[in-house]
Amino acid sequence: MTRKTCNYQKNFVDEIFEFKGLWDMPSKCGLKIVEQKNKTIVIITDLYHENPGTSVTEFCAELATIIVNEKQLNPEKAVFIHHSPDMGSKYEFFTESFELIKFDLQNNQFTNPKWEEISKRQVEEIVNFK
């Protein structure tokens, strides 16, 4: 997934996103946003060792709300994907994985996250890079 292959380059966000986590702890995640015609794909990457504060799972609903507000996204159209990057370990719990996150939405606030594991291929299909 590179900028070169993205069909929606002008609306592509790819950054380290800083946020105040639990108890205002300075926290970081990877953030990719791809605007599509009817939806906005938001990929949140856990940075583990590089994140000094709250994990993106622990703070999932609050973080989704913060991202939507800061990036001025339409929450109704946002599709969230959690990304655990490969940590280069021999243990499988450090390998790459993706989950589609579904929330309840009330008054522009996300709550009650639910995760569904998806493959990298499915992510690519959702993002529609191909």
Place this chain on the structure above:
Amino acid sequence: MKLRLIYPKWEKLAEQTTFNLPPHGPIVMAAALPEDVEVEFFDENVQDVIFDDNADLIAISVMLTAQIKRGWQIAGRYRKMGKKVIFGGIATMLHAQETLEHADAVFLGEAEGRMHEVINDFKNNNLKKVYNYLLKHPDIDAIGTARRDILTQEFYFHKGVQMVDLVHASRGCQFSCYPCCVNFLGGKLFRPRPIDKVVEELETIDNNRLFIVDNSLAQDTQWEKDLFKAMIPLKKKWCSHTIEDKPEVLDLAAQAGAWYVYQAIFDTSDYIKERIKKYHDHGILVEGTVLLGMDNQTEKDILELIDFLMEIELDLAEFTVMTPFRHTKAFDDLTRQGRIIDKNWDNYNAGKVVFQPKNMKPERLQELYHYAWNTFYEKETQEQKMFKLILNVVEKEIKDGTYKTRRDDLADVSFGNRIKR
């Protein structure tokens, strides 16, 4: 002003020989209190907590998740009496949001330099709901000698033999181990204490046997070597979590009184076998800490691991089941996967299966956990292995003239309770 400091009880691992060590967190916090605060300490693991009116402020110190609900119960009783209750310690940080519902205040972070503010606020009837010092670490030089004077030392004897005293030489951890929450609590930066301060503290401890409770001493080779060099003249004997296995480090550790180390045994590799041999070659004993139920373990793997432990001549072993403590990658992964089946924190003592293992049913993992304890200690009981461990340190102490005979007046007492012999 009188502060009653309480350390709640928890359910110990049923399979493990019961022992109670003097708590470390409360005595470290107590060292940060203003001098005019009189501290009355209760360790509920060895004594009953008194619920009377004879204290101004109640402070509850919780280290383990398995203690937190008991802490809330204690707080509830005091708050009904009109007492203000503040929580602190590791499990408070892990369960801060929930604990707020049971407390007048929660303290998050490390205590040094912050307790004057808390006590002043209390005296001015202006206690804040949250004292948030997470990730705002105090100057490492500000860590003073822990207040061991608030402990009733006699509670930490078994049949006249004193348990180890706890001490720490560093905070923080640069490693991010899968089931560990230390990064969340103490930060990802290794923060070693100045060695002269550590030695100064060690000199005050009236106990020749110590447990250096640092997350890992193996984070800065030069500091580790310098620490061990500085400890040699003290002639203390100590156990600790893992230390580096470089020959020069092990040489110094042995000279500094390394008695035994805890070594995580996570597979049946030659790396583990060789590491244990290196410790043994330096006269350092090894207690294996064996975590069962990781996603990479099948039932066959666990059975092979237990067989492996019998081969490598571990001196002791402690078995636990993988437990998804809050603020760990394990908790996050299992939460996303919907595999946490029990959120009763009382059951998070690392001896009960609270999640759906990947490769077996929870009940089977629980059986394998019991099987591991029973099999490892089948030919030689825990008591026999622990006796050997004690003999080892006694021999070392006799050799360097530091051996103290057991306290005869406590020969019939185990952790404060009289026993029949």
